[in-house]
Amino acid sequence: MTTDKDCAAQFDAATGTRTTNTSAWATPLFVLLWSSGAIAARLALDHATPFALLTLRFALVCAVLGAIGLARHRLLPPRGERLYAALTGLLLIGGYSVFYFLALDQGMTPGVLATVLGAQPMLTLLLTERRFSAARMAGLALALAGLAMVVADSLLLARLSLAGVLCALASLASMTVGAILQKRITRAPAEVLPLQYGASLAACLLCLPFQPFAFDASLAFAAPLLWLALVISIGATLLFYRLIRAGNLVNVTSLFYLVPAGTAVLDYLLLGNRMAPLAMAGMGAVLAGLGVVFRGGRPNGIRESCRNPASPWRGAVQRLRSRSANAANTVNRARSEDPFIKS
Template sequence: MTTSTLTTASLHRPPASSASTLPPAPPAAARADRLGAFVALSLPALFILLWSTGYVAGKIALPHAGPFTLLALRFGLAAVVLLAVSAATGAPWPKTARAWMHLGVVGLLMQVLHFSGVYCAIAWGLPTGVAALLIGMMPLATAMGAHLWLAERMSVAQWLGMLGGAAGVALVIVDRPLGGGAWMAYGAGLLGLTGLVAGTLYQKRFCAGMDLRTGSGIQMTVSALAVLALALWREPGAPDWSVELLGATLWLGLVNSIGAFSLMFVMIRRGQAGAVAKLFYLIPGVSALMGMGLLGEHFGALALAGFVVSAASVGLASMSRASG
């Protein structure tokens, strides 16, 4: 290197001490960045954990109340809390009758049809892990619904994931023979999956801009009234108001109906719907482990293999979708 080159380079090279003279990042901003990163990572995992507890809490409560009665208590409690929060915080309400109608339809699909199917399935003998396994097909079933209803394209990975997930469910069914009313239990679980998928797609299309407080409050109010009518029609007997029922109702109404669904809507607003899809396949396994540890449920080797096949299929398809 010549002397002229060295001289020219030295004119453009910053002083050695210039890096040390730069002002350090404000501690408050650095802490805020770290907190934001922690929240972004923890919200999906917390959502999966809270969602999974709903299956266990539901099974604990169902011996003490019918499915529709339990749902009326759950949705009614959530509605009261959400409407009170909306009034106290001055949350905006929908401005048109059409917006109110759309929120009501989402409530009937995502809450009433979904949870009625799940709770009836559990009440008719379906283990919590198997019920969660059916609902855990939600990411791929939603992709299929979006393909049919919204003309969205499904990737090859999603088609393969759908087949693998169905194969996993089939292994679980083979391990647990469908005798007596078992067909009704599986059918109710699939009906619950249909409600969740249809509600998700409907909300995505018609209610994306809803206020979390008033929108959820309206959905829960409509849902509570609907299942209350079903409870009065199909379950005339009063619940026994046991400690298990009261505790499970508080957990389902506050933690699941408000906490888990609010987390899901927050993540969608933050653009983290892909993170939910990537972790959603963990729900069946987490629910099955909770059922085994807390409820004494048992699964054979074939059923456990089905859980693994289904989780791997849904997880790989969801991750491929998120990265694509």
Template sequence: MTDSVSRPAPQFSTWAIAAMPGVFVLLWSTGFIGAKFGLPYAEPMTFLALRFAAVTVLLCVFAGLTGAPWPKSWTEAGHIAVAGLLLQAVYLGGVFASIFHGVPAGISALIVGIQPLLVAAAAGPVLGERVTPRQWVGLMLGLSGVILVVWTKLDLGVGTPWGYALSVIALVGITVGTLYQKRYCPQIDLRSGTAIQFAATTVALTPLALLFETRQVQWTGEFIFALGWLCIVLSLGAITLLFILIRRGAAAKVSSLFFLVPPCTALVAWPLFGEQLSPLALFGMVATMAGVALVNISPKK
């Protein structure tokens, strides 16, 4: 490792910067749809190990062809790998395994939806960021909106205690991972850095698949579509946007965007799976958008 992976933040046009949060939310929301398509045909750790192994190969090739710099020290590479393990292995592994163990996606989304509040609470002591009273109101309004969106889908009698514990583990992973990435890896090269993160995640998840799963995969059209979508759209597209947003903005503001994921997922699931949207859910979507706006839009002076 000879070249530093730390680089100046890439420059983007004004319209691209404005569009990034919305595009990120839309792409990230489709992850739950991909899981619903793919999990019937493969166990969660097997599914994710295949996904991350494929993405690692693609990113390593891309980083090599474009001359991406690599970390100049093993310590720097270690920080990048730890952030990737938290954001990928712990978070996504927990969510996928939770759904596989019977926890409804709505409940899993609600548990993970607490993340913006936890990040906001920790942003001060960990990152030195200040969350204003106005932003706290927005965070609480956003969480309330998420609860209204998923309320009609809540069924606490479904799923195992281990499944719910996995959702909590996923919540811890994405919360700590967001803070860790912001503090220790703010300027990673998006080509070599994400390649390291996905490689570390592949190494972490593959033994779990080998030890605890049958590793049987039904290579149906739906599974291949889900795997391809999650590899290209989620792992390459959405994750890249997330890292750019973390690099450019305050952690609490970026995390507030996750409040929009359950409403957006519900909108995507409506035409795909015929899932109806109740008036309560629609009201919750409006409340969520208002909450995120309070967090992210600075008042005019």
């Protein structure tokens, strides 16, 4: 029997909406925090090699989440779910980050890398939604074009290498598959993140023999490192996982189109670097494309009794009408057969 709660859950899952206003504050906060990560990473990389920053960041996250997990007596998910959670984290966090830095190390510019990773919502749409409108795909394409406009300067300076392209594609594949797997995890994000960051830290440690490891033990490095570890890797990632659980996966991943634009705004506000007119036009294209994407989602895969979002009671009403009709037929039949009523 389909309850009203089931109907609401199915409709929310299909459309990416919620019956609460959680996403109203979580979405802009996530974009703001994630956008600040690029500036913090830029400041930190002035004092450390990429893999030193990544390894120390993940180690700090593991220490904090491990302490919280021990205090809550929930350090790991149940035994039967650990392998799946670890594999998901290895892809979504470890694989994405490791291949991202390897692509940069191979000479790929951040703008080109951001554009390659911008294909993730399109891949997610093709892999997860059986039926989607052409307008929805067009909105993603418009947002991707806007992203390319925002990072146009970096694109013009790009010098591509085969190794860099392969690492960028591996980062894209890791994040896409990892996000799809994460959508299926029903545990609270705080219950799986310690294990996932542990698996990601192990991946970084495996790469260390082949990568330089050096950093300055200074406040100029410690401050952005703490921001990346505590605010981005814990706070923003918890928000990201919450959005994945609550909404449509394509809509959530398409929010990454806003990150370069958000970084450009913060770069101007905090560091005084002006945005080029083309970048501002690109921000407008991103917003317009995302508007089409969010409006284009339709409630596919919902049971027939829940298809009308304006009336989640529809299935129950139909069943009541059917039972009432059956009861009326029974009463009429009994009356026709009762000799006292006939007379």
